[in-house]
Amino acid sequence: MTTSTAQPMPDVDPAAAREWLAAMILIRTFEERGDELALRGKIPGGMHPAIGQEAAAVGIARGLRGTDLVAGTHRAHHHALAKGMTPSAVLAELYGKASGSNGGRGGSMHLADFDLGLWGSNGVVGAGLGIAMGAALGAKQRGTDQVAAGIFGDGGANVGRVWEFTNLAAIWKLPLIVVCENNLYAVETQTSSVTGGADITRRAAGFGLPAFTVDGQDVVSVHQAVSEAADRARTGSGPTFLEILTYRYKGHDSGQVIRYRTDDEVQRWRSSKDPIENYAARLITAGLLDEAGLAALTDTARTTVDEAVTFAEEAPWPDPCTAAENVSAYTGNEQR
Amino acid sequence: MSNDETYSTAYRSGMREEMERDGTIFVLGTDLFDRGGHFSQVKGLGPEFGADRIRDTPISEAAMVAAGVGAAMNGTRPVVDLNFMDFAYGAMDELINQAAKIRYMWGRPVPLVVRATAGVAQGGAQHNNSLQSTFMSTPGLSVVFPSRPWDVKGLLKSALRGEDPVVFMMHKMLTGARGPAGGPDELVPIGSARIARPGRDVTLISYGYGVTIAEKAAQSVAAQGIDTEVIDLRSLSPLDLNTIVTSVRKTGKVIVLDEAPISAGPAAEITAQINDHAFWYLDQPVGRVCGADSPIPHSPALVDALLPSEAGVVAALQQIAAATGPALAS
Numbered sequence: 001m002t003t004s005t006a007q008p009m010p011d012v013d014p015a016a017a018r019e020w021l022a023a024m025i026l027i028r029t030f031e032e033r034g035d036e037l038a039l040r041g042k043i044p045g046g047m048h049p050a051i052g053q054e055a056a057a058v059g060i061a062r063g064l065r066g067t068d069l070v071a072g073t074h075r076a077h078h079h080a081l082a083k084g085m086t087p088s089a090v091l092a093e094l095y096g097k098a099s100g101s102n103g104g105r106g107g108s109m110h111l112a113d114f115d116l117g118l119w120g121s122n123g124v125v126g127a128g129l130g131i132a133m134g135a136a137l138g139a140k141q142r143g144t145d146q147v148a149a150g151i152f153g154d155g156g157a158n159v160g161r162v163w164e165f166t167n168l169a170a171i172w173k174l175p176l177i178v179v180c181e182n183n184l185y186a187v188e189t190q191t192s193s194v195t196g197g198a199d200i201t202r203r204a205a206g207f208g209l210p211a212f213t214v215d216g217q218d219v220v221s222v223h224q225a226v227s228e229a230a231d232r233a234r235t236g237s238g239p240t241f242l243e244i245l246t247y248r249y250k251g252h253d254s255g256q257v258i259r260y261r262t263d264d265e266v267q268r269w270r271s272s273k274d275p276i277e278n279y280a281a282r283l284i285t286a287g288l289l290d291e292a293g294l295a296a297l298t299d300t301a302r303t304t305v306d307e308a309v310t311f312a313e314e315a316p317w318p319d320p321c322t323a324a325e326n327v328s329a330y331t332g333n334e335q336r
Numbered sequence: 337m338s339n340d341e342t343y344s345t346a347y348r349s350g351m352r353e354e355m356e357r358d359g360t361i362f363v364l365g366t367d368l369f370d371r372g373g374h375f376s377q378v379k380g381l382g383p384e385f386g387a388d389r390i391r392d393t394p395i396s397e398a399a400m401v402a403a404g405v406g407a408a409m410n411g412t413r414p415v416v417d418l419n420f421m422d423f424a425y426g427a428m429d430e431l432i433n434q435a436a437k438i439r440y441m442w443g444r445p446v447p448l449v450v451r452a453t454a455g456v457a458q459g460g461a462q463h464n465n466s467l468q469s470t471f472m473s474t475p476g477l478s479v480v481f482p483s484r485p486w487d488v489k490g491l492l493k494s495a496l497r498g499e500d501p502v503v504f505m506m507h508k509m510l511t512g513a514r515g516p517a518g519g520p521d522e523l524v525p526i527g528s529a530r531i532a533r534p535g536r537d538v539t540l541i542s543y544g545y546g547v548t549i550a551e552k553a554a555q556s557v558a559a560q561g562i563d564t565e566v567i568d569l570r571s572l573s574p575l576d577l578n579t580i581v582t583s584v585r586k587t588g589k590v591i592v593l594d595e596a597p598i599s600a601g602p603a604a605e606i607t608a609q610i611n612d613h614a615f616w617y618l619d620q621p622v623g624r625v626c627g628a629d630s631p632i633p634h635s636p637a638l639v640d641a642l643l644p645s646e647a648g649v650v651a652a653l654q655q656i657a658a659a660t661g662p663a664l665a666s
C-alpha cells in the first residue's frame with residue numbers, strides 16, 4: 001500500500017508545519033557541516049551523513065509524542081536532532097568531548113538521551129529495532145501508553161533478527177512501529193540485488209502486521225503514516241511496519257568514493273524529490289511561509305550550527321581517569 | 337528458611353517470592369507457562385502469575401534477549417530463560433554488544449537476568465559449552481554459577497534487586513541436588529565467594545558442580561592428613577579476590593578446579609589474579625585441574641576422559657601438599 005505525496009497542505013497547525021521545515025533545515029545544515037568537519041579529521045571515526053533523509057526523521061519524530069521513543073541505526077544524527085537533541089550536544093559527542101550528549105562514551109553511532117526519548121543510535125545493523133521492541137514490551141508490562149519506533153535501513157531488512165523482533169512484536173501486539181528507512185543502498189551494495197522477493201513491505205506483511213510503503217521525501221506523508229501507526233499502537237492494536245522510501249545524497253560515510261551509482265541518479269533525486277525544497281515550496285504556495293521567512297530559517301540554522309562548532313571545539317576532553325568507570329554496579333568495588 | 341529444596345525448586349521459590357514482592361518482574365522464554373521450563377525451574381508459576389508474567393516465546397533467542405534488554409531499560413525486571421545456555425550464541429549481540437554496554441555508554445541501568453542451565457553433562461558437543469569463559473571476560477556482565485540451593489535462591493534475589501545484567505548459570509548435574517535454602521530476604525551478594533570447607537594446607541578453588549567434586553576430594557585426602565580449604569566462588573564476575581587471596585596467604589598452595597576448557601577460561605584468570613595479588617605467599621606454582629581443550633563428545637567413556645575427576649583432584653592435592661621447594665626438571 002502506498003501513501004502518495006498529496007500536494008495540498010493537509011490539516012496541520014501552521015506553526016507546526018513551519019517547525020517541521022525548520023527541523024529539516026537544521027538537520028541538513030548540521031550534516032553538511034559535520035561532513036566537512038569529518039573530512040578535516042575533527043570527528044574520530046567519521047560519520048554517516050543523513051543528507052537527503054531529513055523528512056524521514058522529522059516525520060517520525062513529529063508523528064510521535066515527546067514521551068514516545070525512537071531507537072535507530074548508525075546513520076542517526078537526523079533522528080537525534082529531530083528528537084530534540086541540540087546540535088551542540090551531538091557535535092561535542094562526535095568530537096569525543098566531555099560536554100557531548102554521552103560524555104564522549106558514545107559517539108556518532110551511539111547517541112542517546114532518554115529524557116528526549118532517544119533510545120540510542122546503534123552501531124550494529126538491526127539492533128536498534130531490538131531495543132525499541134523490548135522497550136515496547138516494557139511499556140506494555142507497565143500499562144503505559146508509550147509507543148516505540150525502531151528504525152533500520154534497507155540493509156537491515158536482510159538481518160534475520162530484524163524479523164525475529166518483528167514477529168515477537170506482532171504476536172504480542174506490542175506498541176511498536178517497525179521502520180525501514182530504505183535509501184536503496186547498504187554501503188556499496190544495491191539492496192534490490194540482494195533482497196529475495198524484492199519487496200520489503202510485502203516481506204513484513206507476512207508477519208501479520210499492517211505494512212505500508214511511504215514516500216520518505218515527503219514529511220507530511222511520513223508524519224501521517226507514523227501518527228496512524230502510533231494511534232494503532234496506543235490503542236492496543238499492535239505494531240505497524242513502515243517502509244520509508246528515501247535517498248542519501250552523500251556516500252555511505254564521509255569521504256566515501258562512490259562507484260556504485262551514477263551522478264545522474266543523485267541529480268534526479270536532488271532536483272525532483274528534495275524533501276526540503278519541495279516542502280518549502282509547498283508552504284510558500286499555501287501561504288504559510290514567504291521567501292523572507294525561509295531565509296530566516298536558513299540563517300537560524302546556520303547560526304545554531306556555528307555555535308555548535310564553537311561549543312564542540314572549546315568543550316573539555318573527558319578525564320582519562322574516568323575511562324573505566326560505571327561499567328557495572330556489581331564491579332569496580334572489589335579489592336584488586 | 338526451608339530445609340529441603342532442590343537446586344531447581346530453590347530457584348522457583350526464589351522467583352515466586354520475588355515476583356510477589358515486585359510486580360515488574362516477569363519471565364520470558366520457551367515452554368515456560370505449562371511445562372515450567374526444560375528443568376521445571378518455573379513449574380507452576382505460569383498459572384499462578386498469568387501469561388503476561390510467565391511469557392512463552394517462539395524459539396527466537398535474539399528476540400528474547402532483545403525483549404529483555406529493552407524492557408529492562410524501560411522500568412521492568414525481565415528474566416530471560418534460555419533453558420540451555422548454549423542457545424545464547426544466537427543472542428550474543430544482544431548480550432555482549434547491547435546489554436553489557438548500555439550503562440557504560442548511556443548511563444542507563446539494564447536490570448536483566450538471563451538464566452540458563454549450563455555445565456557439562458549429556459547431550460554432546462552443542463549442549464555442553466562453557467560459556468562462562470566468554471561471559472566473564474565481557475565487561476558489563478556479571479556471571480553467577482551457584483553450587484547449592486541456598487546460593488541459587490540468594491543469588492537470584494540479589495540479581496532481581498540489582499541494576500545490571502546478570503548471567504545466571506545453573507549446572508545440569510546439580511538440578512536435583514538437595515539442601516537448605518534461605519527465606520524471603522536472605523540474599524547472597526553477587527561477587528561474594530564462600531568457604532565451603534575451611535582448611536590450612538591447600539586452597540582448592542571451584543564453582544558450580546566443581547564444588548561437589550572438590551568437597552569429595554577434600555574429604556578423601558583429609559584421611560591422609562591433608563587439610564584442604566575449599567572455596568566456592570559462586571560468582572565468576574566479579575571475582576571475590578579478597579576471599580581467594582586471604583586463603584592463599586594462609587595455605588600457600590592452590591589448586592583451581594574448573595571443567596571449562598583450560599585455555600583462557602576461569603581457571604586461567606584466577607591463576608593470573610593469584611600471581612598478581614599473592615605471588616610471594618605461594619610455596620608452589622598454582623595448579624590447575626581443568627577441562628581439556630576439546631568439544632564434548634556423546635559417549636560417556638569419552639566425556640569422562642576430558643573432564644576433571646575426583647581422582648584427578650585427589651592426585652593434584654596429594655602432589656601439591658607433598659611438594660617442597662622447586663620441582664626441578666630431571
Ligand SMILES: Cc1ncc(C[n+]2csc(CCOP(=O)(O)OP(=O)(O)O)c2C)c(N)n1
Pocket residue numbers: 048073074075123124125126152153154155156157183185186187252
Ligand atoms: C550486524 C552488522 N553488520 C555489518 C555492519 C557494517 N555496516 C555498517 S552500516 C552498513 C550498511 C547498512 O545499510 P542500511 O541498513 O541500508 O543503512 P544505511 O547505511 O543505508 O543507512 C554495514 C554493512 C554493521 N554495522 N552491523
Ligand SMILES: [Mg+2]
Pocket residue numbers: 153154155181182183184185186187
Ligand atoms: Mg540503506
